[in-house]
């Protein structure tokens with residue numbers, strides 16, 4: 001079968017499409033015919049050897065996908081051959097088939113197409129967990145989202161709005177802010193000039209945001225810590241903007257705030273029942289029309305490298321998807 005392979009660390013252009021042997025489906029596993037793959041920033045880091053998890057060579061990137069179950073291993077009860085599912089396993093998605101633990105697979109909600117289904121497992125799973133369990137976001141609170149036009153960021157804007165918060169979207173371009181407005185942002189901040197804190201203060205009567213969702217880090221993080229309200233929660237989601245920032249503990253004291261880590265992969269592994277409830281609620285939000293994952297670009301399998309390049313160049317709005325086979 002065909003797979004997009006990383007044979008040595010390098011940029012997206014170093015990926016190759018090659019044949020690999022058929023995968024074996026063991027106990028507790030399911031073999032899936034992959035239909036589409038949602039690209040995430042960690043895919044770009046992984047192929048350059050900059051991600052915390054380093055698979056052996058050769059490996060296929062692609063941590064979230066949609067597809068159809070074509071074989072189940074011994075002891076699998078939650079999915080059956082023919083089921084349309086979505087999920088992921090960190091890597092291995094950019095291939096015609098993948099074998100995954102069956103337990104983490106979820107049915108695709110009624111009315112969701114396979115392309116969209118490939119694009120919501122990681123983003124909505126992460127952002128809902130972040131806002132609900134980690135941020136304890138309440139209706140009427142102010143939520144500031146950085147990187148608000150990107151994958152997890154745009155999901156956080158939409159979910160924050162659906163949860164009844166007043167959402168301030170912050171991003172580096174008008175096109176990304178326009179996508180955030182469409183997803184339910186009440187206010188927008190363009191931080192391309194490097195300024196965030198004074199703009200947040202101006203929109204919050206000087207108080208700051210109650211919850212800050214930060215997948216960017218880098219130089220903006222210090223301004224996040226100065227833009228948080230009394231009793232606020234700063235959610236540490238990622239560090240796409242550069243170095244891992246240091247937390248000024250004096251500001252935690254002065255603002256009586258919390259700095260809270262978000263790690264969706266570990267949450268899903270350690271708290272499967274809470275994760276399952278989150279997914280029931282996400283399905284209901286989708287079915288009720290309250291969330292609508294945005295896929296802005298779809299690439300054919302042969303152009304998977306261009307899809308990763310789009311994220312690496314900070315060009316993606318919402319989600320970018322690689323279509324492994326044409327939508328049926």
Ligand SMILES: NC(=O)c1ccc[n+]([C@@H]2O[C@H](COP(=O)([O-])OP(=O)(O)OC[C@H]3O[C@@H](n4cnc5c(N)ncnc54)[C@H](OP(=O)(O)O)[C@@H]3O)[C@@H](O)[C@H]2O)c1
Pocket residue numbers: 039040041042122123126147148149150151152153170171172173176215216236237238239240241242262263264265311312313314316318
């Ligand atoms: N903690 C978890 O469980 C978890 C789960 C999933 C993802 N993540 C993390 O979340 C982060 C975002 O992932 P994603 O897939 O949503 O990425 P994405 O779609 O590429 O969005 C990232 C956003 O970050 C901003 N950004 C700032 N500096 C950037 C730079 N130098 N290069 C690229 N983008 C930059 C961009 O918005 P502007 O141009 O508007 O600044 C971009 O829209 C990553 O660090 C990822 O590892 C964490």
